[in-house]
Amino acid sequence: MAILEVKDIHKHFGKTEVLKGIDFTLEKGEVLSIIGSSGSGKTTLLRCLNSLEFADSGQITVAGETIFDAEINKRPTEAELRQKRLHFGLVFQNFNLFPQYSVLDNVTLAPKLLKKGTNEEITQNALELIESVGLKEKIDNFPCELSGGQQQRVAIARALAMNPEILCFDEPTSALDPELTGEVLKVIKSLADKHMTMIVVTHEMTFAHDVSDKIIFMDGGVIAEQGAPSILDNPSSDRLKSFLTSF
Amino acid sequence: MKKRTWLAICAAAIIVALAFFFYIVYFKDYDYSMADAQSMEADGYTVSAGADGSGSVEMKEYSNKSKDVSGVQLNASDTDEGFFMWLIKGDYEIIAGNINNEVIRISPKSDIRILALYNDGANTPHANFKIVFAALNKGFVQTLKLFLITLLGAIPLGLLISFGSMSKIKPIYVPVRMIVWVVRGTPLMLQLLIIFYMPGMLLGNNIWGGDERGRFWASAVAFILNYACYFSEIFRGGIQGVPVGQREAGQVLGLSKRQIFYRVTLMQMVKRIVPPMSNEIITLVKDTSLARIIAMQEIIWAGQAFMKSSHGIHGIIWPLFSTGIYYLAFSGLLTLLFRRLEKKLDYFKV
Numbered sequence: 001m002a003i004l005e006v007k008d009i010h011k012h013f014g015k016t017e018v019l020k021g022i023d024f025t026l027e028k029g030e031v032l033s034i035i036g037s038s039g040s041g042k043t044t045l046l047r048c049l050n051s052l053e054f055a056d057s058g059q060i061t062v063a064g065e066t067i068f069d070a071e072i073n074k075r076p077t078e079a080e081l082r083q084k085r086l087h088f089g090l091v092f093q094n095f096n097l098f099p100q101y102s103v104l105d106n107v108t109l110a111p112k113l114l115k116k117g118t119n120e121e122i123t124q125n126a127l128e129l130i131e132s133v134g135l136k137e138k139i140d141n142f143p144c145e146l147s148g149g150q151q152q153r154v155a156i157a158r159a160l161a162m163n164p165e166i167l168c169f170d171e172p173t174s175a176l177d178p179e180l181t182g183e184v185l186k187v188i189k190s191l192a193d194k195h196m197t198m199i200v201v202t203h204e205m206t207f208a209h210d211v212s213d214k215i216i217f218m219d220g221g222v223i224a225e226q227g228a229p230s231i232l233d234n235p236s237s238d239r240l241k242s243f244l245t246s247f
Numbered sequence: 248m249k250k251r252t253w254l255a256i257c258a259a260a261i262i263v264a265l266a267f268f269f270y271i272v273y274f275k276d277y278d279y280s281m282a283d284a285q286s287m288e289a290d291g292y293t294v295s296a297g298a299d300g301s302g303s304v305e306m307k308e309y310s311n312k313s314k315d316v317s318g319v320q321l322n323a324s325d326t327d328e329g330f331f332m333w334l335i336k337g338d339y340e341i342i343a344g345n346i347n348n349e350v351i352r353i354s355p356k357s358d359i360r361i362l363a364l365y366n367d368g369a370n371t372p373h374a375n376f377k378i379v380f381a382a383l384n385k386g387f388v389q390t391l392k393l394f395l396i397t398l399l400g401a402i403p404l405g406l407l408i409s410f411g412s413m414s415k416i417k418p419i420y421v422p423v424r425m426i427v428w429v430v431r432g433t434p435l436m437l438q439l440l441i442i443f444y445m446p447g448m449l450l451g452n453n454i455w456g457g458d459e460r461g462r463f464w465a466s467a468v469a470f471i472l473n474y475a476c477y478f479s480e481i482f483r484g485g486i487q488g489v490p491v492g493q494r495e496a497g498q499v500l501g502l503s504k505r506q507i508f509y510r511v512t513l514m515q516m517v518k519r520i521v522p523p524m525s526n527e528i529i530t531l532v533k534d535t536s537l538a539r540i541i542a543m544q545e546i547i548w549a550g551q552a553f554m555k556s557s558h559g560i561h562g563i564i565w566p567l568f569s570t571g572i573y574y575l576a577f578s579g580l581l582t583l584l585f586r587r588l589e590k591k592l593d594y595f596k597v
Contacts, residue, residue, distance in 0.1 A: 050499050078503065086501045096496035099595045100514040109510065110500035144596040162500055 001064060003028040003197055004049075004166060009058035011044055018044050019055065020221035026166070026214070029195035033208035033229075036218035037243060042201045045218070046170050049199070050090045051081055062087045063165060089164035093171040095151040097143040097158070103130060104139040107158045116162070129157040133187050149180030153187055160191075167191070169200040185211075205232060205247045217243065268568070378558050379566045386549030387573050393466055393535045393545065398528070400471035405478030412483050430476040435469065436537050442469040443541040459544055466538040474531060481523045485516035489597075518592045525585035529578045546570045 004026040011019040018041045026032050034042045047053040049060060051068070060068040067084040076084065098106050107126040112119060130139055133153040143151055152172055159167060169188065173181035185207050191198060192211050202208055208215060209229045216226045217240045225237045235241045339356055411423035430438070443465040447453035455461035489512050497507035539548040549557070550567035 052495055052498060082501045082503060085499055088499065090495075090499040092492060092496065094492060096490075096492040098493065098496070098511055099597055100518075110497075110502055113506050113510065114501055142595050158500070 002026055003063050005059070005061040006049075007059040007061075009045070009048060009055045009060070011041075011048060011053065011055045018221055019048070022058070022218075022223060024216060024223065024226065026197065026199070028165075028197055030197060030213040031192045031211055032199045032214045032216060033212040034199065034201045034216045034218060035203070035205070035208060035243075036224075039220075040218040041221045042218050043170055046090070046168050046199065046201055049166075050088045050168060051085050052090075086162065087165050089159035089162060089167045091152070091155050091159050091167070091169045091172050094175050095143070095148070095155045097151055097154055099143050102140050102142055103135060103146070103154050106143070106154060107161045110158070111161050114162075122161075126157070126161055129160050130154070132190070133157050134183070147180060148176045149183045152176065152180075152184045156184075156187055156191075166197045166199060169198065169202070171201050171203065173202070173204060205244070208232065219243070268565075379553060379563075379569070382549045382552070382558055383546055383566060383570060383573065386544055386546035386570075389463065389543065390532075390535045390545040390573075391577075393463065393470060393538060393543075394532060396467045397470040397474055397531060397535075400467070401474035401478055404471060404475035406482055408475055408479035409482035409486065412479060413486070427476045427479060430473055431480075435473050435534060436540050438473055439466060439469045439537060439540050442472075462538070462541050462543040465541060466543050470531075470534070470538075474527070477527055478524070481520050481527065482516070484523075485520040486512060488519050489515045515597045518595075518597050521585065521589050521592065525581070528585075529581055532578050532581065533574060546573055 002025040006022055006024050009019050009022040010017065020041075022041075022045055024032075034045070036042050044053060048055045048068070055068065055070060057070040058068075059066060059070070065087075067087060098109065101109060104123070104126060107130060108122050111117065111122040111125070116122060117125070127136075127139065130136060133156055135150060135153055135157075138146060138150065138154075143154070146154065156167075156172075172188065173184050176184065181204065185204065188198070188200065188207075189211050200208070200212070209232050212229050214226065215229055215231055217224050217231070217237075219239045224239045225231055225235065231240065232244065235244060337356070408423060408427065411419050412427065414420045414423070443455060443462070444453075446455070453461070455465045493511050493515065494507055497511045502510070535545055536547040538545050539551075542548070547567070547570055550570040553563050553566040
């Protein structure tokens with residue numbers, strides 16, 4: 001059984017239909033890259049998965065549990081919503097680290113508040129995560145003292161600290177200088193090597209090609225083409241062909 | 248500018264201010280009364296002529312340069328104190344004695360207008376200091392009390408109002424915005440008068456009571472409401488100024504709305520609002536003087552009372568000017584405290 005099943009998602013913003021029927025599945029341990037131009041609906045799709053937006057119709061199922069079904073008229077309660085969100089983690093394009101907390105506190109804040117273990121366990125886990133992204137010496141620094149690449153790596157550690165089943169990335173390197181994208185992509189690749197289930201919205205074609213198991217190309221609110229990374233070498237659809245010419 | 252130059256300028260300014268203050272106190276009071284008398288501005292009350300036209304007072308007359316007023320020293324027969332006052336010629340006629348330092352008797356022709364009244368012996372500044380500053384201190388305590396109570400009430404109420412201002416529920420949002428508009432759109436002075444007098448108008452008796460305590464609490468209610476509305480706008484700006492990504496980051500980590508507000512938004516909001524809040528709070532220090540409009544005895548009231556008559560001292564204006572020192576010192580202290588707070592919050596950037 002797939003860990004993630006997305007069925008027929010539609011989403012309007014006012015009069016504009018941004019998602020016009022999205023269907024896909026994801027297996028555990030797979031890395032899915034979503035590519036496409038601005039306005040194709042990639043970010044909206046990701047936000048629907050993380051319950052930051054609510055689709056107008058369709059279903060989303062994670063590990064057998066329905067986390068969203070437009071048929072059910074009842075809006076979930078605050079507590080139910082929070083439970084559903086915990087299946088996913090999200091790394092934002094502009095990091096969104098909490099500026100008033102140190103690196104270590106950023107990573108431990110949510111687990112401690114949600115009592116995901118004893119404080120010692122949480123801190124120990126956080127230290128290991130921060131070390132795994134290569135920022136052991138920075139645990140007491142504040143986000144304003146870090147470079148963009150460092151902040152993004154902390155954001156990844158922070159998302160991992162909540163132990164999500166599926167980790168999502170919303171254009172994780174788009175806000176970074178080219179020199180800094182490498183360090184972040186390295187971290188994502190190491191997570192892929194550890195078989196973390198991930199969905200990455202990105203413009204980094206080389207990365208998408210090398211690290212993903214599956215690629216979805218979105219255009220105008222629909223999935224125009226999907227398949228193995230080889231579709232980047234041999235695109236079948238015209239839309240994908242013309243999209244790739246700019247890379 | 249170099250720190251030393253800056254300090255020198257501040258020291259010079261303080262010395263100039265002190266010199267000016269002492270000049271006013273020691274040299275100017277007498278001329279103030281003269282100028283007042285010469286401009287014929289009635290300062291006091293009338294002494295009625297007796298029903299039969301009699302009623303004489305014993306006094307010494309001093310002439311001055313102006314022909315229209317003369318200064319007389321009145322020895323009221325039923326008190327031991329000597330009074331000095333300016334009268335207007337024509338209000339009385341001399342019925343015995345001569346001018347120039349002799350005791351004379353006058354008879355009022357009609358009501359005698361008294362332009363300024365002094366307690367002669369105590370018109371010297373040194374004797375006044377103790378009395379004046381004791382009265383000013385008492386007034387300042389009232390000022391301080393009003394200031395602290397206002398802060399205590401207006402900050403939580405302001406937070407509540409700011410949540411109402413951001414509410415998506417129309418029955419909450421609309422009334423709250425109307426209240427904020429009305430309270431911010433009318434003078435605090437007017438609100439003080441309305442809050443003090445309107446309940447009496449509507450219910451028939453003054454619910455506050457006529458004493459100082461009642462006036463204080465009426466002032467407190469008016470100030471708390473007024474400043475809560477101003478604070479609410481600052482709080483709202485602070486909360487809405489926190490990027491939406493911060494809230495979303497909290498949400499995807501599974502935090503509740505409450506946790507997000509207290510653990511993520513609040514500190515960022517606090518840092519943002521320190522400068523505008525310091526402005527409002529320092530304004531509050533001085534706004535407390537408006538309470539005198541309903542005769543609450545804060546420090547300006549205490550200072551101005553000496554111009555007419557207070558604690559046996561009359562017709563001096565420097566107590567009023569001296570209240571400035573209290574305000575300067577207190578707002579200076581607050582400025583330092585806010586600067587310290589800003590420094591403390593400097594460990595992160597929003």
